[in-house]
Amino acid sequence: MSRLESTFHELRQSGSGAFIPYVCVGDPNKAFTVDLVEVLLRAGADVVELGLPFSDPVADGPVIQNSMQRSLSAGFRTTDIMDTISTLRSRGMTKPVVVMTYYNPVLKFGVEQFCRRLANAGADGILVVDLPLEESEALETIARENALDVIRLVAPSTSDSRIGQILSRSSGFVYVVSVSGTTGARDTLPQSTEVLLERVVKRSSLPVALGFGISDPQQVRSALDAGASGVVVGSKLISVYSDGPSARSEALARVQSFAEAMKAATRGIRNP
Numbered sequence: 687m688s689r690l691e692s693t694f695h696e697l698r699q700s701g702s703g704a705f706i707p708y709v710c711v712g713d714p715n716k717a718f719t720v721d722l723v724e725v726l727l728r729a730g731a732d733v734v735e736l737g738l739p740f741s742d743p744v745a746d747g748p749v750i751q752n753s754m755q756r757s758l759s760a761g762f763r764t765t766d767i768m769d770t771i772s773t774l775r776s777r778g779m780t781k782p783v784v785v786m787t788y789y790n791p792v793l794k795f796g797v798e799q800f801c802r803r804l805a806n807a808g809a810d811g812i813l814v815v816d817l818p819l820e821e822s823e824a825l826e827t828i829a830r831e832n833a834l835d836v837i838r839l840v841a842p843s844t845s846d847s848r849i850g851q852i853l854s855r856s857s858g859f860v861y862v863v864s865v866s867g868t869t870g871a872r873d874t875l876p877q878s879t880e881v882l883l884e885r886v887v888k889r890s891s892l893p894v895a896l897g898f899g900i901s902d903p904q905q906v907r908s909a910l911d912a913g914a915s916g917v918v919v920g921s922k923l924i925s926v927y928s929d930g931p932s933a934r935s936e937a938l939a940r941v942q943s944f945a946e947a948m949k950a951a952t953r954g955i956r957n958p
Contacts, residue, residue, distance in 0.1 A: 689782045689810045690858035693732055694893040694915055703714050703952035704916025706895055707945065708786065710734050710750060711767045712757030720773055721938060727781060730949030733833055735918060737765050738787035743753060745815045749921040764795050768807040775808035777859050784811040790943035797825050801832045811835035811858045819851060824890040837861055840886050842878060849889055859893040861918065862886050875905050880912040887913040902909050910955045919948060
């Protein structure tokens with residue numbers, strides 16, 4: 687059982703869902719990223735999703751695009767994500783880490799070397815958001831040779847037969863996208879979310895995490911009550927620490943309060 691599988695199993699046994707914050711590595715610098723992740727862990731994060739900055743993030747909305755640009759402007763290099771994971775592990779982090787990336791940086795770095803370096807650093811899974819299922823066999827093979835779970839996306843437009851194909855080649859968990867379009871905090875979840883989750887959950891032996899738009903505890907609860915095993919929170923989290931000028935300590939204090947509230951909403955769910 688992988689660290690991701692074990693984490694979701696333990697959460698389910700305790701009647702809790704997974705709180706999975708997304709962090710863009712290097713925004714605004716590497717040192718802040720390490721501090722940010724440690725604050726999130728203290729606040730109850732169950733899995734950490736680390737985003738690898740990319741110059742053309744077509745699946746992401748303005749908040750994450752700006753976050754990536756700040757990181758790139760500060761001199762981010764692909765090896766920084768491995769160094770960040772290694773640093774966090776050396777400082778005692780035991781929770782699973784999933785790396786979210788676009789395919790271009792992986793291809794440029796070298797697929798085999800990228801996966802090996804991630805695994806050696808202490809990563810648990812990889813999510814390549816723009817790599818179609820039909821073109822991912824090589825990465826999938828290499829990732830699994832390095833004991834990395836391969837996380838895949840299901841969108842509202844995904845057909846039932848396609849969902850089955852995606853699930854058969856996924857591990858760790860499956861990431862359900864709540865809306866067609868890009869990432870970004872939203873005031874409400876689409877009415878279609880419950881139906882989408884039902885379509886995936888009834889076909890999946892894997893945990894199902896919902897992302898794209900989760901921004902408050904009520905939405906967390908709605909997602910879990912609709913059948914999700916966890917939620918991914920990105921754009922809203924970035925806004926919490928980056929909106930307006932503030933001292934580092936103040937920004938991290940806001941993050942802790944926000945994360946604690948989001949994690950609290952994952953507790954006491956139905957355990958079928």
